[in-house]
Amino acid sequence: MSILLPLPGGRTVEVAAGLALLAGLDDGPGLGPHVARHGELPRVSAEQLAALAASVNVRGRGGAGFPFARKVAGAVESGRRRVVVVNISEGEPASLKDATLARVAPHLVLDGAVLTARALRTRTVHLVLPGDQPSVVSAIERALAERASAPGLRADGVSWTLHEARPRFVAGQSAAVLELMAGRPNLPVTSWQPATESGHRGRPTLVSNAETYAHVARVALLGPDVVPLSATSEEAGTTLLTLDGDARNSRVLEVPLGTPWVRVLSPDELTSPVLLGGYHGTWASAGALLDRLVCRTDLSAHGLTLGAGVVLPLTEGCPVDRTRRLVSYLASESAGRCGPCVNGLPALAAAMEALHVHGELARGTGDPRTEVLRLADLVDRRGACAHPDGTARLARSLLSAFPDEVEAHLRGRCDFDRSGVRRWEVPA
């Protein structure tokens, strides 16, 4: 079954029931059904929590894939007064999974946070919410109120501090989140030490996103045996995917890791190019996902990335056009703090424009591809956050995944126009 949730601006997201995090979709977001399904919150020590997380290899679902157990260990090693931060502000506009989780299964997220706080022997939990999504804010506030008024069901014993993140692409980045919590502008700064060593007010801080905490909670509440094992033994469990996140109607679904993409996407989507990993991701050319699995290791072995589970199939339109619009958007979303990013991304966007505008090569005005690659190398890893890195990755990926389409553009031709759909030829 599935439910339809409204989003700002008349958009919708369809959420399908799943095997784990979204198993209780039918029950609704209330505390009673959640406790009926998951039981009491166990008390676990930091060692136990890390062991649990490691046993099923819980990796961060915010895009970086950092092992949760290592974060716990890092926070424990670094000192006493620890801080737990749940990042529910996704930053990336095409990612809806954390916001959706907050609306349909808030108690799973909050349970994960409480478990982690207790394991780290702290009462300080911060929730970072998307400021432009009032439904998420009210869903969390409602869930917190439920827990506060039903101590028999959940006696948390933590103090919750809520923050609202600005609706900017880079606002969800870890350092930017810590800045917001410190009362400064919600933008990235250079981080000289990991947050687990010195984060909020110099204290060991564990920052992770909503989905990660939900996975941790489920493993702790129901035991590691309920986690579905995957075809590859690398990663167990499920992951949330957002399909068509920036379209009018999107979908969020839960998929066991290791599932073949042919079981996730429609034939139409599989035979189209897919931008995998969001706006900082890479292009899978038409048909490239036919033999691939929803699995970090399988994808990275083929030059692809899962990122935060953002899947953007390009069933109509031109990838060159789509990419140059995205790069232009990403350039405008620079925090404006780092010289190479502030200057380099608009230059990269201009080079992408030159690439897209028909006929540069035909006119003999030089090859914009070399300029795109040069600028991509110039901005890579030269900023306080990974925004220029991700933008460079996207630009390079266009050139390597669609050399023919790019060449066609440079010779004054585009085989796609908005009105018609050209069917891709999928290599046999």
Added chain:
Amino acid sequence: MSRGDRSLRVDWPACRARGLCYELLPEAVLLDDWGYPRVIEDPIPADLLADAREAVRVCPTLALRLVPAKR
């Protein structure tokens, strides 16, 4: 030339492209199209370490640091 154990890192929000690091340490710093430093990622060789420390000291916005090199 022995391999050192420190490398240079730029605090990007602090950097104002004044260029003193490039002037003092051209062996390890180049400038990009907009005057911002392109710093080598490898550890600074031992014989350049003194110049590297000077470059760090001289930066008008304290945007350059010597940090333990990544393995």
Added chain:
Amino acid sequence: MIPDGPLLWYVNRSTGLVLILLLTTGILLGVWSTRGDAGTRVPRFAVQSLHRNVGLLSLLLLVIHVVSAVLDEFVDIRWWQAVVPADLHYEAGWLAAGIVASDLIVAVALTSIVRHRLSHRGWLLLHLTSYAAWVVALAHGLGIGTDTGSGWARWTYATSGVLVTGAVVWRLIARPERPTAPVTPAAVHHDRIGGLR
């Protein structure tokens, strides 16, 4: 043996006038060092080094200027009044201005010597009071200075004023601090949702 006669007074006057030139030069060098064109004819590190040395020299001359005023028996200035402008007898207003200016200059110089132990922002805010210190120092010189009436002194003040004003105007107008806000290429406009299906 404290020298008698007008020697201390001459030391005080001369250091005062030279200080005007040094402080003005210091400001000009400071503004010039904010230019970002590295490696051109005059290297950035050379300008910065000059700025620093002029600053240190100013500090030295300031100390001599203040000490000579305190030691001189012709005017009644106590040691503590070198730092705190209170209970002044001789030309109270202009003298107070001088004391305030010297406090600021000493603070700027000392914080610059230990620049690396401070946050850049904190250091910078204090450093910017150099402009105010310069204005107050010039007012002090004009008001209290024995030589103010003479032509060459007036010429010195006027030139200093023009140069510093020009430098400040240039700094504010011709050199917006980088990085600036990103400029989106004119071709495509986006709202928060990039992609536009």
